[in-house]
Amino acid sequence: MTSPVRIAQLSCGPEYSGVQSEIEEAARAVDAEVFFPDLKLSDIRSSFEAFGLDVRSSDLKLAIARAKALVEGTVEADAVFIATCFRCAEAAIVRNELRRYIHENSDLPVVSYSFTERTTSGTLLTRMEALTTIARRRTLLAREHQEGLTMGVDSGSSTTKAVVMQNDRIIGTGWVPTTEVIASADEAIQHAISEAGIQREDLNAVGTTGYGRYLVGKRIGADLIQEELTVNSKGAVYLAGAQHGPSTVIDIGGMDNKAISVSNGIPGSFTMGGICAGASGRFLEMTAKRLGVDITELGPLAMAGLSRKVPMNSYCIVFGTQSLVNALATGSSREDVAAAACHSVAEQVFEQQLQEVDIKEPVIMVGGTSLIQGLVYAMGQLLKTEMVVPPHSQFIGAVGSALLSSGYIKGR
Amino acid sequence: MAKVFIYPATSLILSDLVARFDHTPLGTALGIRERIQTPGLESPPLQITPDDPKRGLKYAAVEVPSGVRGRMAVYGPLIEDAEAAIVVHDADFAFGCMGCARTNELVKFMIRQRSIPTLDLNYPRTEGEGEEFVAAIHQFLASLGGRL
DSSP states (O other): OOOOEEEEEEEESHHHHTOHHHHHHHHHHTTEEEEOOOOOHHHHHHHHHHHOOOOSOHHHHHHHHHHHHHHHTSSOOSEEEEEEETTOHHHHHHHHHHHHHHHHHOSOOEEEEEEOTTOOHHHHHHHHHHHHHHHHOHHHHTOOOOOSEEEEEEEOSSEEEEEEEETTEEEEEEEEEOSSHHHHHHHHHHHHHHHHTOOGGGOSEEEEESTTHHHHHHHHTOSEEOOHHHHHHHHHHHHHTOOSSEEEEEEEOSSOEEEEEEETTEEEEEEEOOSOGGGSHHHHHHHHHHHTSOHHHHHHHHHTSOGGGSOOOOSSHHHHHHHHHHHHHTTOOHHHHHHHHHHHHHHHHHHHTGGGSOOOSSEEEESGGGGOHHHHHHHHHHHTSOOBOOTTGGGHHHHHHHHHHGGGOTTO | OOEEEEESTTOHHHHHHHHHTTOEEESHHHHHHHHHTSTTOOOTTTTOOTHHHHHGGGTSOTTSOHHHHHHHHHHHHHHHHOSEEEEEETOOTTTOOOSOHHHHHHHHHHHHHHTOOEEEEEOOOSHHHHHHHHHHHHHHHHHTTOOO
């Protein structure tokens, strides 16, 4: 039995928001424990003053002193969880600076989160799991080659993907909309296996990821069940040929978005979700539907339009659709509306999430939405960089899962 | 005997001083004790549940962070109940520590709004200031009708 992963908590407000027990429950669910680094009173004063960020809230001063103790090694931990109240400007500054400070000065994986009283352990589970994965499976995450015959299944909120790989080559893929979780996985797997021309029994190892990873993993007897933050980032750097050095992975999903700072293939800090549906892949699906085109046609349509001609920047999917309908009703072209929708999603991810990670090139865009050229273009314009969209980017979770599961082939 | 709200509300020294002069200190210990003694609550460490930030809406709007509203759910009723207050400014961590600066601003403002007898003191930094500090509190509490 392994000992629990020790996650140091740097926070202000969760115990007064009634969510401290949710944080602890999420950690327990992935065999981890959160703890508050103990410090001497004199150390709090000196560390806070040495850090140089003159905040007024005492809990934030304490968080700063605890961060310094972690970086300086006077307190030992496997990972760091930074949590402050949503909508607190002072805390947002501290949260961001501490995340950057720990990321740049230690090997500790760190995730930051702004909570409300509605935050539940379920919301935090994937983040906690990613922290424990990075702490426990560094050797596995360092794997650079896929070996043998393996399959990865990504049971996502919108689509289910399956990939069969053999010795660093993708030989079969399956992609179906997620309806009933197990049935969709069975169908995607069947497509991938048929295309690969193999039998299920031929597979040496299988991995699952995504929202339905546990259910599907149990059903198919997966060797590896792992959350999508570490799996997707691994798949992204693998397919983009960027396994060494720094990189940034952006995955705008159907239900949530991920932004991950990666170093040598291992995530250092990341954010996930946290903003409204107006900045999700789902909004682009709705846009395509309203424009009467298939989602695969939205990208080329957007590339032919000018986003600045249509005002659209709502966090909310309902208000965003309202802007879209108004624009069409006042004579805007479908191309301009499609471009505006892509720009709106990219801008909100840029403003709300990418500020929480350090953007380092190459910036790799993955997931189904990376096939929408208009969105990739808009993101590139905002980041002032050329985005990298690797081949098979829509299968990123399944590829990462197939790659990592090859570490579980017996006898290798 | 008066109910005296203390600031910092976590200060055991202030709480003890108020109690020694036969008044009732209103601070964090009292607010949290009520929660800990309420059967059926299971939200460690302070037994503050997600309902508390909602109760805090009485004192701060929904756009105010949940941590401020949760704290106000503890301190707000105490301030409403108080007949007097002692406010120590710029206190050392060891004297009593209030975690959130925004809550502190609101707590101090609410005390002013109540128009109750309030003693404002700066935290003493020397022995001489310390003696004056205790004497001032002594005098204030006595003026409320406590034991001399």
